[in-house]
Amino acid sequence: MTKTLFLEDSYLRECPAIVVSVKDGKYVTLDQTIFYPKGGGQPYDTGKIMKDAEAFDVVYVGKFSGEISHEVDHAGLEPSDKVCCILNWERRYRLMRSHTAAHVLAALLNKGTGALITGNQLEEDHVRFDFSLERFDKALLEEYLAKANELFGTDVDVKWYELPREEAMKIPGVVKMAEAFPPDLPALRIVEIAGLDRQADGGTHVRNLREVGKVVLVKTENKGKNNRRIYFRLI
Numbered sequence: 379m380t381k382t383l384f385l386e387d388s389y390l391r392e393c394p395a396i397v398v399s400v401k402d403g404k405y406v407t408l409d410q411t412i413f414y415p416k417g418g419g420q421p422y423d424t425g426k427i428m429k430d431a432e433a434f435d436v437v438y439v440g441k442f443s444g445e446i447s448h449e450v451d452h453a454g455l456e457p458s459d460k461v462c463c464i465l466n467w468e469r470r471y472r473l474m475r476s477h478t479a480a481h482v483l484a485a486l487l488n489k490g491t492g493a494l495i496t497g498n499q500l501e502e503d504h505v506r507f508d509f510s511l512e513r514f515d516k517a518l519l520e521e522y523l524a525k526a527n528e529l530f531g532t533d534v535d536v537k538w539y540e541l542p543r544e545e546a547m548k549i550p551g552v553v554k555m556a557e558a559f560p561p562d563l564p565a566l567r568i569v570e571i572a573g574l575d576r577q578a579d580g581g582t583h584v585r586n587l588r589e590v591g592k593v594v595l596v597k598t599e600n601k602g603k604n605n606r607r608i609y610f611r612l613i
């Protein structure tokens with residue numbers, strides 16, 4: 379199994395690694411990685427795998443049968459190669475800021491209106507956010523975005539840690555994002571925004587709400603009786 383360094387330290391931009399396997403010349407597994415595989419509403423990371431002076435662009439990262447596979451742009455990597463992983467940090471950091479922002483907005487909406495968050499998809503330039511709420515207008519939403527922006531101007535710590543599954547499931551609303559967690563996982567990774575929210579989550583986040591900056595509403599859509607969709611982005 380690949381060691382998932384991004385779950386412990388989301389700020390690692392580089393790491394050494396050893397190539398474990400290569401399929402069809404371009405699907406590479408490593409002994410450890412900083413590349414986040416697509417999943418849980420968060421896009422995959424991009425970047426480079428360096429072998430000496432040769433750069434292999436990482437164009438896709440996915441999880442297949444529990445293994446993290448890095449798709450590179452050309453053949454040449456071999457098992458046992460010593461390599462260096464380098465993230466496209468600008469893209470990843472924006473995704474970290476967006477991801478934490480999405481949790482804050484979800485928590486505020488859920489606490490304030492009882493809305494259930496039914497979907498959450500981060501993209502490089504915006505966040506799509508689905509929730510169920512009967513009464514809904516743009517003014518209300520702008521109010522919640524303003525509340526979120528107020529929080530992003532304050533020092534609030536964000537932490538992540540593992541809890542035994544049984545203990546984690548006692549936290550009210552711990553699985554707010556309707557993300558599926560395999561029932562056989564003995565421990566859940568919790569992302570905690572101090573004083574606001576605790577979520578079971580496998581994504582990468584910033585350490586302090588100040589790092590988010592500010593968000594703005596892009597557009598809203600009604601997707602049926604109680605289904606609302608909004609798009610917001612970082613500025």
Ligand SMILES: [Zn+2]
Pocket residue numbers: 477481555579580581
């Ligand atoms: Zn999340």
